[in-house]
Amino acid sequence: MSSALSSPRKTAPPPGLLRSAARWLWPALRKDTAASATPTRIGIEGLPDGVGLLPPHVPVSLVAADDRSAALWFPALIEDAVAAGPVALVASSAPWADALLQRPALQAAYRAGRLQLWLLAPGLQAEVRRHGLPPLLEELERTGLQPGHALYVCDAQGLLSGLSVAELARVSRQLSALCRERLRPVVLGFFPPLEPEVLLPALRNLCQMSMHIATLRAEADRWSLGLERWNTDAGALFQTAFGLLHDGATDRLAADGTRTRGAVRELVEAVDQSEVIATRASVDGQRGVPGHWRIVDSLADLEVAAAASVAATVLIDAGQASDFESRARLVHQLRLSRPRTLKIVVRENLGKLRTHSEQALLQLGASTVVYKEVGFSRLLQLLQDINAQSHTRKVHPDYEQALDSFMPARERGYQPPAQFCALVRGMLDRTRGIGLSHSLVRLNVLAQIPHLDALRACHTARDGDLLTADHEGVYVFLFACREPDVELALHRLFTLPLTQLFASEATDSTDTGIRAMLAPLQESLRKGLPDYSAALANTPRPAAAAPAPQAAPAASPAPAGMPVLPPASGLAPEAAGSEPRALQPMAGGPGVQHRPIARRAVPRPSPRSMA
Template sequence: MSTDSNRSTRATVAAETASPRAPGVLSALAQFARSRLSRDDDTAARLGIDALPGDLATLEHGALYAVQAAPRSPECDALIWETVRAAGKRPVTVVLARERGDAAARLRELGLSGSATPGWPRRLNVLAMPGVPDAAADNEAPPALARLFGGLLALRRFGLRRDALYIVEGAQRWFTWSDTAALVREGRLLADWCATRGVTMLLLLGDNAAAPESDVSPDFDEAADKPGGRELNGACAGVARVRRANGELLWQVDFWRAGKALVTGDVRALRFTGDGRLSVASPDTQSGAMRIAHDEDRVVVCRAVTGDEPWVPRNWEVLDDRDAVVAACRDARAATVLLAHRNGAQLEQLCEAVHALRRRSGRALKIVVVERGEVLRHQYELLMLSLGANAVVGRDTPFSRLESIVQSVQGQLYTRPLMPDYRAALAASLADAALGYLNVAAFCAQAQAALTRGAMLRLPHVLAKLALPPSLAHVDALGHCRPRRAGDVFTADATHCYVFLFGCRLSDADAALARIFTAPVESIAEKVTYLSNEGIAAELDALDAANRRAPSADYSDLFATATPAHKPAAAAEPDSVRRARAELDALHDVLEHEARRQHADLTVDTETATHVRRAVRARMPLVEPGN
């Protein structure tokens, strides 16, 4: 597109009215007219960032500048068009790294047409630079300088004007990044070309132009913080980057020359204004008028979250399912996303969605997981927070309260360390199949493994240490312990019973222990001591060391390993276990016959004999009778 139709006609009128008999007068008048018309053009252009100091925003005549900014991103788009607006009466040529139709659509959004538009330069050319087809990209790369010459020749076809401003989006395609020597030559050639013709050129290079693009947000991509192509910087009058760090948009200056001044290492936080311009963040600025990203007011909701609610806020985008929400938020930066948790069968898919959204969109995105079915266990709630969720909302939370929670997360940044692999984090939150009684050595190994595996999520565990009275046999105390959750195991040494509660908070330990024991805990233990993560490891080490010095009694033959409630018993028992169970049944018959022969007072419960085996208290004393 060209809006060259509004050229000033004053110089032409002066030339036509001058007398040919007075060439000196004609020349003087023409020179005077040109000087008057170019007075505004002599003023240096500036970058279109509000409140940016002049020594960081000046674009001098005949200079080459390079800014790393992701092509077609909102910040890059705002930088281009506000810089064009700030050019005044200077000729401006903009090269957009997009298809011709997309470029034309963007111009229509800005209100530009073939005629002059108030507030925009009178001489404005907008050119499209479509992407290279995949077939052409697979061919052998062109020689050094070929792409740069091709770009300059394309600009020349549309006319070169002195004092013009050229803005090239996606300019990384003009350079040979794989050859440092060629990159240096290309940079010097382009800088000399600008100085010779007196034009200013602003190159907008894709993020990490020397490396392929990645779907990972710069917030979590360590390689994105290492700019490539430093060989090009030596030919530039200024080099800067528009990048995201910890969810915040930054203007990071490597160096910038303005006249005789040189600024290096300057960093400014950027915000979007209400009309989409970029501005330097300032504490004096009204916070309500500035946004950390262009889509900060957007709310995308899964339909399962709203359910049958008769009224939903008008600005909420309600989509059918989780996959539709993830697809709609592909380019989101600071929007709010609400996902629903229904049941454990969908836990892995929910983990994948939360992790993908956070990893792709960065730390400014707000993710809220809402329980709409089963309640998330505590370790799964921590899992969601570690994978990228800002908050987890309980199942019984009223819808009006949910709106308040959505409002409360506005402006937040996700500051937790993000797990690199959601599958590893999910595996760390899952309890082992172990359940019920284990001998001391196996108990210590099981608990230590759970501590190590859950460390990445900081899962809380509790070790309950119950001091048994001398009058109570261990088998009786252990017989009252009936855990039902996978990962909850127990054992006993000479004086204590130990219960390991997987993924349990210290504040919930009393209630959990009361559910596990079939009799009141006070009637079983003289004293109960609860140890959290800090003390569990030391207690396990001491217990394991004592067991090695003097092995504790092993009651594995009396307490069959229980089956977790969510697994069928038949599926949990392989052939070896069934054979061992048959041998234990035979052993039980022998023990029962021996007890009757010696007139023992043991009564065997025939209903539970195949699952629970209790020893005769008089025949297996754990404490000396005299004590």
């Protein structure tokens, strides 16, 4: 069966939807060839069960999700096609076709007439919208398309984008009919930039348009070929992915033996699936460490040991709080440089990770965090449970940006009210939408307790734990502290029992509630609030003993330059020009209570008005 004549033309080509590529590429020879029965490969080596073969008589959609994948896959795909028989290639870009013919095998195929080339004309999509595929096919057949050609359309996105559902359905029926008539594969190639989340559902829903759908995407130094649906020698495959490696010698991709399955990828097989690489500190003092585990001494050794891992498990000790930075960077590096099938487990061994540190590690790429309370036997079971998992979270390529949302302000302890409000709002804004829960507590100071004594009794040891005071109480902001943990956190922060300092407590752990609790504090700022920074810096803390209710200390004169401090009654002086306030008795009196009075803070009236 004759191939199309591709000799150079001396005159302008007739008007049409396609321009023959022969007038801008090397001259080709006329040659008669018979349709080849040789199976056509997919441009990737070593795929099992016939996955690497393109089926005839049905449409095939091949999607390159990124530029790296497109640059490696499609030239190899066309090389495999011309090795099996004559090929008709419809390209959307002349520079792309020029670059394609720089490859010796394709240049030789073009010169021999086994590769025919066309370019899509700008008005083709409008014709497809009005009439479907017949105008395109008529133009191809008029200028050289033969029944024995394999037909490749690259980039098909420009041909199909913008069509309505009804127009896509018509094209789908026409394409299906065309494939049944042809002896060799019909392939639609899709190039980046594109949106696989939009394209793939459309192809899935139009079954006649594409019964076979495969997507190639780069993953660190490897690639993954995902089959949405594909028929193989072993039966139909759905949502199955194969790990690939780049062979520098041949400049082609080859299967690495890794297979995953499902929308949330579950590992089916991999050469190193059962391997565990652990730091010595993560298993220190444990009995029954499996003999096949690889134990390394340092984080640097672990990074080297995991440099070629595909689906192994990496076990990292969490260390102390000061070690977080090095662990976080290693987790991020491993996740970006290794396939998603690598499992990264962080185990608490010396101290407890803060909630935001745990969430940050998960966001940076850790598969899970194992708490200190979990025994070693349970750890072994957990590693077995996650053995088939693949990482599904998106990881930001920039470490600093990925970590920033999870970290508190680098401030702790007492802050002037204005600074306190700004810091709290900043942390709320930065962590919004990532699942971190913070808490704001308003503690109303007992009438006989000076504010300074209440503030001095609070010791903060962690960034992001802040406190301030207004005329009536103390505000405590706890970064990444959930509501059930608030009481324990407060008892940890204060050196005196809360009932000896405060009459009541209002807590909120929602974004809206915290902002509402800040509103009265912000309003009080306009009337004037004292700043206790200098007094807290220059005066010693009181001993951890309950103050005598009847012996309230008198306020001492303020030195020059020092803010006015509240009197012993616990009430700060009124703002200049305001009327004196009457002291309102607290409900139940100032007696010591067994537990603080906890309640939601939004909406709430002023605690002083609740008497």
